[in-house]
Amino acid sequence: MNSFRTETDLLGDLQVPVNAYYGVQTQRAINNFKISNHKLSQYPIFIKSLAAVKLAAVETNYELGLINETIKDAISAACKELLNGAYLNEFPIDMIQGGAGTSVNMNANEVIANIALEKMGYQKGDYQHCLPNDHVNLSQSTNDAYPTALKLALFQSSKLITDALEKLFFSLDRKAKEFEGVIKMGRTQLQDAVPMTLGQEFEAFAFTLKKEIPYLQEHAYQFLEVNMGATAIGTGLNAPKGYAQLCTEKLAALLNEPVKLAENLVEATSDTSGFVAYAGAMKKLAVKLSKICNDLRLLASGPRAGLYEINLPAKQPGSSIMPGKVNPVIPEVVNQVCFKIIGNELTISLAAEAGQLQLNVMEPIIALTLFESIEILSNAIDTLRVECVEGITANTEHLKNEVYRSIGIVTALNPIIGYKNSTKIAKQALEENRSVYDLILEHNILTKEQLDTYLDPKNMLNPH
Template sequence: MSSRREHDLLGEREIPADAYYGIHTQRALDNFQISQQQIGQNHLLIKALAQVKQASALTNYDYHKISKFQCDAILYACKKIIDQPQQWQHVFPLDIYQGGAGTSINMNCNEVIANIALKHLGYEKGRYDIIHPNDVVNKSQSTNDVYPTALRLSLYYQIDELIISLNHIIKSIDKKSREFKSVIKMGRTQLQDAVPMTLGQEFKAYATLLREDRTLIQKLRPLLLEVNLGATAIGTGVNTGTGYAGQAVQHLKKITGLELKGASDYIEATSDCGVFILISSCLKRLACKLSKICNDLRLLSSGPRTGLNEINLPQLQAGSSIMPAKVNPVIPEVVNQIAFKVIGNDMTVTMAAEAGQLQLNVMEPVIAACMNESLSLLCKAIESLDQKCIQGISANAKQCHAAVLNSIGIITLLDPILGHECCDLIGKQCIAENKTVPEVVLEKKLLTQQQLNEIFSVQNLVSDDAYCRVLKPIAI
């Protein structure tokens, strides 16, 4: 294989002649072989890095730090990456886990942009006397302002995808709540019979759960738009110039179309990772709610003969290699597992954010890896839960209604009429003699059949203005 020779402060290395990356990337490839997951697979981070480099080039040209010839070449290279980041992922081969606070990623980006620009200009890759990765592409920048800014942008973009997924599943659950609005069933607390409700009300609550998290994520997402671009090494703006940071942010604002703003304190912003804790915590909360919904779906569909059997989940695959006719709730199960992973990622983000020292937090690569993974997994999990489970759920209305009439829990509706102590005795007798509440009440001649029919009518069982509340207490 033909190669080119490049050098850095540690010496020289042979680089594949056709490689868009250079010696700094090669050294990182040698040092970090951890996960087999590459930076290039995070297309939105690659896009965001190119946007930051684009804004920096424009600002450097404004400040006469690079020529128009160099600026135009960098802008061309950045646009190629921004327009189709997936086509360039192979030139960002670095492991997502690495030391150096993202320096290797930034160097990789500088080299790729330089070599794309050089090829566009008709030069061979590696002609850094024309476009140098550090002296031109990285002019007036540090990894410590480039990487955090790009990370915030990429997460902002990913949240767009999450919101779209949430919108779809909320719509599907709302549709099911309307479909099940007349299906009477027992509500349960501590897994014990409580009071009647409808399956529609149960599904409506699921939609409300997810709406709350969608609103919270949307409210917190703008915090990602406060960036430290122009802060350079530690937040003092060394090697830039008066007004440079503000100008760079303005260019990035135009490039992205987002309401970006410079940090109020660049030294604080360069070392603090608090925003990632907030966003990750929201993702954890969403994961917990999704897992709760899936737990419920697994319980409600349990059986079919010896469980609750109130709903039917879509049958997707055989459930056992030994038990014939068994079908498992595989989609809720996989969403549960994804929730566990997101919860674990949140702990990693928290510990990594805490690990900052003095003017920099070097743990941002693992923060990026975890948050990117959590967002990607949540999007896929929500889409699967929506399309392969929620949309295909059906209700066993007769089973639900029969369970209500057979439940001891409906004694609660007689409490205002007969009193708590009397209802305790009725319930105890129902359990002991395996009888229903109406049967025992009629035996004791406490109420008439007509009264019981009205109290335990489907409309009354779930009404906010229950019939039993207007009946006068009966002396026993």
């Protein structure tokens, strides 16, 4: 039994698996691009967005009188099956590819056409009744269909990060409230500075991440500006008058999102700055997140020869040679994800810069890199929250003792006893390894009652 069918394109005949819903151009992509382990089938949200684009296009073409009802109904039904998550295995091509996304667009066109053919009672590959290019791709080009689908998929995916980030904010905020009465030393340049509470420290962590939520959302909304109807270079060649606006409106209705047509389609077809902007927003978040993880590792260092201010949940034995060692593995893995996000931003920037004239052919690597960044960053944020932040505890007595032993508390007393006395006490405390508290009493600078009042956390932690 013949397990292949023969299909033909510009380059000639090629064998395609007889049961495959994809066709000749997809098969060429399979043969040409054996680059990574990242296949289009692993990104169902992208496939669904491609189906949404094709569905809006066929409905627009029918409304404008370019396609008959029979073909329209079959293509629409095929697109809806893809929107429901069917046929994922029919998208086996590598995400890294040449051709500016042509292979992705044709993969979608061929799969939809062959599903439609079966619904009309024909065999796969019997394209005279429904053609991938002339019917499924009608009034489109890869150069508008591919970036539109990509942007819509990225917009949906972006919600993974903001949802994860919002949950992490609330988790840190709860810890801030839990630790609001725990006094500790603040530090600048890794040196004792002035007292604060552990709650204030965690509140700062929470607040700095909260600020990134609207920032990410603002940049994600740029993905809703699309170039449908631009066709090859933005002039709209081979698309009928009114197609661009109508197709965009149908996409907006289908997705229930404020999708809008770009003001200048020539500019929008070659411009990839929206991808750069969102990658930059993720990089900004990654820098903040990595800094927080650095702080958590420092604060938990020890348990005997480090800061030992907080305890991170123990997740695994830390050494194959040192008994009893437990490492801060969750902040460590999040640090590494953040490094990857920062590196991915450079990849996207270089790909965007490599655009030439009316098209940027590097969009496939932009697509893969953005999908990867969104996935691993949202996973890392969830991991940090669930496996680390929610289980953090404070070493309250140790923190309090460190404050009273610290040279830094003399800064809080500076307005009371003067800079000269403060300097003298600080110097003696450091040289003799004695506490500021004891020396102030010894020199009769303040009474014990006065000193206890001034060093009360309520009087040290806010302007007064």
